[in-house]
Amino acid sequence: MSVRALVVDPSAPDAVRLAEVPDPVAGDSQVLVEVSHVSLNYGDLNDARSGRVAPGAVLGSDAAGVVVRAAADGTGPAAGTRVVALTAGAFAERVAVDVGALAEVPASLDPARAAALPVAGVTALRALRAAGLGPGKRVLVTGASGGVGRYAVQLAARAGAHVIASVGSAARGEGLAEAGADEVLTGLDGLTDPVDVVVDSVGGPQLVAAWNLLAPGGSVQSVGWTSGEPAVFPPYATVGPAKSLTSFVIEGHAGADLATLARLAADGELTVGIGWRGSWERVGEAAEALRGRRVSGKAVLEVSGRA
Structure with a gap:
């Protein structure tokens, strides 16, 4: 089985393209997340072009979606829980995420805005x-x-x-x-x-x-x-x-901080500005807007299902 993902390709525009990658396999302390939205950061574009993320590897860190398989060791959220995650290789239809790297998304918080929180x-x-x-x-x-x-x-x-x-x-x-x-x-x-x-x-x-x-x-x-x-x-x-x-670099699991940010956003105490939003099939447009300083706030990509 495979899933679609945004991977690094030095020959592609902005060094990113949609491709098929193997279905992720979750470890004992990981949940499997069906991703609905991801957020593109300026740093992601630099990672793709600089070689910090290897060619063929899945790009990204910011994702929001729903847990479709709970962790085998019994930790973390149950299947069906809406979550936001900060994890390597986030830009895929399904992602295996350490339970310490995610937080539950409150019912009042739109998943697109949740996806704009992590990095x-x-x-x-x-x-x-x-x-x-x-x-x-x-x-x-x-x-x-x-x-x-x-x-x-x-x-x-x-x-x-x-x-x-x-x-x-x-x-x-x-x-x-x-x-x-x-x-x-x-x-x-x-x-x-x-x-x-x-x-x-x-x-x-x-x-x-x-x-x-x-x-x-x-x-x-x-x-x-x-x-x-x-x-x-x-x-x-x-x-x-x-x-x-x-x-500065983000080190260690971010679950506790993500929970704080998600709660503030859900309570209206933290405004999540989205300056660009569209299908991940338009990642080139989002990348161009980011590089051209035409995005105030965050660029959010909707993970489109298969035709």
Whole structure:
């Protein structure tokens, strides 16, 4: 038996194509999930082109669907449970998922919105936690119109921080004030007062500028590098009062954090913005929109059934 999946193919546009792959086999502590929606991240496109995911392997990390086979060891959700998962090789009709890598989707949460939570939501949540988020902190979020950025703005505001959202253009800043941003800036124009926390997904010169704005004891969490440009620090930029620049990657199972995010989204305390939605057969269109910075929020693909 086989299933359809989005796999890495260096010869295809954006190095991704639909293909048949073997039906997944679940381990004792894994459930089998019938996937209905997946979310395409900028990082997925980089994974496909860079070789970080091997040719022929299934791409993706974000998925939502229904458990069709419970774990053999009796752990995790029962068959029929709606779930959201953060797992490697998520872009397939069926996926075997560790029970610690998923969470139940509340009845009031649309599965398309649930699928948009894992990578971006967990990144925002954990980066803010690692940076020492707290009431009254000044938090700068760069690339704030993207998936991670919009979640970071909302979560920081919810924690009582003063949130500064940096975007590439005025148009991309729409909705961020309503999401909780106290200031919405194009680039870092006009920002002179120090900040305590930076969640940076842009990299390049903007990362250097954000570092220069960081207050003593502050933290920059580097969660992405969408600019593709080098960051050149001038001499002695890293000499002075202690502050930190920390690389970021999601490690370990994300089930508990996914449960938190799903509950917040279901309760209306976290808005899930979907800027592109369509069949996974249109993955090329979604990829082009992401690369062209034409998606505010998340790009969600509907996993179409066989004809």
